[in-house]
Amino acid sequence: MTPTRTARAGDPERGTLDKAADENFPVAPFFLPRAWRADLMAVYGFARLVDDIGDGDLAPGGADARLLGVSPEEAKDRLVLLDAFEADLRKVFDSTPGHPLLRRLQPTVRRAGLTPEPFLALVAANRQDQLVKRYETYDDLLAYCELSANPVGRLVLSVTGTSTPERIRLSDAVCTALQIVEHLQDVAEDLGRDRVYLPAEDMKRFHVQEADLATPTAGASARALVAYEAERARNLLNEGTPLVGSVHGRLKLLLAGFVAGGRAAIRAIAAAEYDVLPGPPKPGKIQLLREVGVTLRGEG
Secondary structure: HHHHHHHHHHOHHHHHHHHHHHHOOOOOOOOOHHHHHHHHHHHHHHHHHHHHHHOOOOOOOOOHHHHHHOOOOOOHHHHHHHHHHHHHHHHHHOOOOOOOOHHHHHHHHHHHHOHHHHHHHHHHHHHHHHOOOEEOOHHHHHHHHHHHHHHHHHHHHHHOOOOHHHHHHHHHHHHHHHHHHHHOOOHHHHHHHHOOOOOHHHHHHHOOOOOHOOOOOOOOOOOOHHHHHHHHHHHHHHHHHHHHHOOOOHHHHHHHHHHHHHHHHHHHHHHHOOOOOEEEEEEHHHHHHHHHHHHHHOOO
C-alpha cells in the first residue's frame, strides 16, 4: 500500500518493523511480557532488514545505505551493503552501531547475553542468496536453512532464557519447516528474482522444468512437486512440535503460534490445490487460531 511505502521512505526503522504483521507467525504478540516483546521485535528488525538488503527490498530513497555508510554509487550493490551491515552489526557487541535497528538490538544483546554467531549466520545466508541461485538436493536446501532460518529460533530461545540442546534441535526443525513453507508460497516471486528453492533433484523426479514455474497457474506435475515439499515441511513441523510442550505459560502460546502459522500456511497451500503460482496462498486468522488450539492440545 502506498502509505506504508511512504512511511518507509521517511522512517526505514518503523517501515521494517511494520512488516511483522505480514509474517506467517506472530512475532511479538501482546500477551508476552513487555521486555520479551521489545527484545523479539529488536531481533525481528535485524532479521527483516538483512533479508530486505539481500532481496533488494530496502526503503526507497537510500536511507538505509546512508545509515550504513554506503555511497549512493554503491547502494545497489547488495554484497557491498551486506558487508557494511555486518561491520555495523559487529559494533553492537563492542561499540555503537550507526543503523537505528542495530542500536535497538544492542540492549537486547546485552540483556540476554547474545553472541554474534546467529546474527552472522543470517548475514551469511543473504550473501549466499547473491551467489547461489539453485539447490541441487534437499540436503543442500537444509544447509541453507541452517543459516537462513534456524538462527531465528535459537535467538528466541536465548531471549526467553529457555535454550537447551534438545529445544534447539526441535526449534531447528520448526524453523526449517517455516522456511520451506515460505519458499513454497513464494515460488513465483523467487523465480522473478532468479532464485529457485525447489531442489533440482525433486524437480527432475516430478518432471518439472523452470519454465513450468513461470506460467500463470501450475500444471499437475508442478502441483505434485509442491505437495511433496509441503509434506516434508509438515513432517518437520510435527518433529519440532514437542518444543511447545517443553515450555510453559505465555512462551508456550508463542511457540504454538509459530508451529500453527506453519500448519495454517500448509493448509492454505493445500486449499489452493498446491497451485502457488498465482500468488502466495495465505491462511486467514480463524484458520490460524484453530491451528493454535490444535497445537496446544498436542494434536495435528
